[in-house]
Amino acid sequence: MALAGKTGVLLVNLGTPDAPTRGAVYRYLKEFLLDGRVIDINPIARNILVRGIIAPFRSGASAKLYQELWTDKGSPLKVFGYFLQEEVQKQLGDDYIVELGMRYQNPSIKSALDKLMAQQISRLVVLPLFPQYASATTGSVHDEVMRLLRQEQIIPEISFINSYHDHPKMIAAFVARAQEHNIEDYDHLLFSYHGLPKRQLVKADRCNHCMQTENCCETLSIKNQHCYSAQCYDTSRAIAEALNLPKEKYSNCFQSRLGRDPWLEPYTSDLLKERYEKGDRKILVFCPAFVADCLETTIEISEEYAEEFEEMGGEHLQLVEGLNDHPLWVEAVVELIQEA
Template sequence: MVFGKKGILLVNLGTPNSPSRGDVYVYLRQFLTDPRVIDIPWVQRQVLVNGIIAPFRSGSSAKLYQELWTPEGSPIKIYGERVAAGLQALLGDEYAVALGMRYQNPSIESALKQLIDQQVSEITVFPMFPQYASASTGSVHDEVMRLLRKEQVIPNVRFINSYYDHDPMIEIFADNARKFDIASYDHILFSFHGLPQRQMIKADACNHCLKTANCCETVSIKNQFCYSAQSHGTAYALAKKLNLTRDRYTISFQSRLGRDPWIQPYTIEVLEKLAKQGAKRLLVFSAAFVADCLETIVEISSEYQEEFHKMGGETVDLVPSLNDDPRWIKVIADMVR
């Protein structure tokens, strides 16, 4: 017999507490010293992050967060709170819903305490990342396990790994795109957040990663947990839903950091190539994110728009993410049930 409520832990990446340089500095330090994010030896990581990246990037990053910030705060946190509240209302009193951020606040620790204090009988961990990656979903699961192992009583725990091609979610993304005149665009971009190739190789237990040019184009037992393969799966599901032929779209990866090779092709290079081919109007999906954030609102809608214009293009339009759409909240409810 189950006595307590069922706990739902929603987790997204996180956000600085404010767009001030000091708060951005603290956020960058916590984020980038995660060994699943920058996977180099501890001493090198500390020197790189605390001695170079956080001190030198916090100022420029703070300016970007100031551009992103709204009167209510950070969009990713605002949407997370709204989704959590909507999910609680939809699931009812048999469930307890809490929101945690992998980095900064509200923390995963505070969210778990909120659930445990309500004597939940089980916890479902729902990372708000459709595609699995060690640096995102893996890090969330790692942190939840680290925190729970301190407890004397650990309730039943269920981890959701990924939902990259979940049809109800894909349908909402596609419906958001249908609000645009898709036929009027010269090309469609499916731009996903990038990862270093070394992390892809480390996660490969089957000696499959990067062995062929098209190793990510089909999800199989060998690459079922590959971030790039799952990203391709998301793009193909969206293209099929929108009846896009293969020549109408490109799958690319953004947000590269450092000099090491990341998943390719890089979005900025695809923009340049399309501009040289005479493309003027681009429609961009950023389906690695279920809530609009710095990487979508600023990087795509602002920075890529500016760069594309310099290259001779005209328009880069972003398909809105799922955000706090009631349909998305219902999709989450159905998945966690």
């Protein structure tokens, strides 16, 4: 009779400092930005840039922002991560063991994998908590899992979940969050995604499709099915269709640019200015690249961009809350794991 052990589930988000202090933020930034999939330049140049410039000079300012973000329970990204782990475990039952890992800092992917392997799992499902695939996020998680597991003598059967940008239950969760607001009160809706350097998309293209035409990302096809930008546009389309939004009611944009290289456009800041000049005074903003609220949503959108918009003369910019602890999001994760 064949023996079947439990299925291990590894949920992975990007990461967060262990504390809102300059030292902890420095360690986080250093580990994060030294990843060759994040800053994909010559390793020597990357080390000089990160260790000599970015981490030392940004850690102090970033620590102040994390202090503003921090809650009594800690970093929201980690708090919502543990909540998701517990709820998914409850719904999957005893045939599964669910662990949370962070690509950078703690709880580490290694610590989560060690716990799973100690339970003699027969299968492993790896679910990065990034709906749209990018080499710098999902690709980096898969890379790290493979690096760690190749050191093991016994490697279980593994299922890597690549992307789920249009998963119906996840889209329903975003729609439910949107419906917590009266959409008719807003002049325009923005879907603001984390940006990436354009070169990373071009490097990932194996069929000479990327950026060969002006709107190459706006329609998902076989050629761009793995393109981060194309998946972002498709997520927006799915949410907009579920909300019955006409195309002129919403726009896509990209935030969190780092450095001087060309990144995905339009930049959120530029689009806010454009919408203001067109007469929009109330803006509702989705951030569908983030499944849990974090620095990029709570601080960057809700505070920095909101202040920027109001200084232009805008009346109000409102962030749609992240999926966080929404029951439909938990159900979506459970379905993704079962489907894998």
